[in-house]
Amino acid sequence: xxxxxxxxxxxxxxxxxxxxxxxxxxxxxxxxxxxxxxxxxxxxxxxxxxxxxxxxxxxxxxxxxxxxxxxxxxxxxxxxxxxxxxxxxxxxxxxxxxxxxxxxxxxxxxxxxxxxxxxxxxxxxxxxxxxxxxxxx
Numbered sequence: 001x002x003x004x005x006x007x008x009x010x011x012x013x014x015x016x017x018x019x020x021x022x023x024x025x026x027x028x029x030x031x032x033x034x035x036x037x038x039x040x041x042x043x044x045x046x047x048x049x050x051x052x053x054x055x056x057x058x059x060x061x062x063x064x065x066x067x068x069x070x071x072x073x074x075x076x077x078x079x080x081x082x083x084x085x086x087x088x089x090x091x092x093x094x095x096x097x098x099x100x101x102x103x104x105x106x107x108x109x110x111x112x113x114x115x116x117x118x119x120x121x122x123x124x125x126x127x128x129x130x131x132x133x134x135x136x137x
Contacts, residue, residue, distance in 0.1 A: 030114070033083075035066035037108035042087060044097035057095060060105045061087035064094060 040060040045052035068083035083099040 031070040032113040033066070033068055033070065033110050035063065035108055035110040037063045037066075038105040039063050039085070039087065039102040039108070040105040041101070041103050042085070042099065043101035044085065044087075044095065045100055046097050052098060052100075054100065055097075057087065057089075059089070061089050061095075063108065064088050066099070066108075066110070068099075 038060055040058075042057045042061060043054055044057060045054045047053075063085060065086040066083060067085075068081060070079060070081045084097065085099040085102070086094055086096040088094050
């Protein structure tokens with residue numbers, strides 16, 4: 001899946017929404033994704049055990065690695081993406097964390113792997129929404 005410059009990473013174009021909805025509604029319950037490209041104006045987070053510490057990174061960054069999952073049902077019953085990113089700026093110093101926000105700069109290439117087993121995310125008493133995988137028979 002290819003994202004063009006200027007797109008918010010969490011705001012999918014109509015075609016991309018249809019692809020993901022088709023996968024999810026077609027009993028592809030969970031997507032595992034990876035990606036490379038360039039992001040700008042990113043908001044990253046670090047979970048300190050009780051809450052996320054957030055930091056904004058203005059400007060353009062090389063997206064060295066993007067990893068995560070999309071489940072059909074998150075804590076509020078809607079599809080939920082959980083993404084982590086490693087970014088590198090012009091000084092080649094990497095920064096990494098949970099990706100809350102980002103805008104595509106130049107391009108973003110996503111690789112999607114579908115899992116057909118049931119999965120969801122639910123909030124743990126200690127904070128984050130944890131991935132729940134069910135074993136198949």
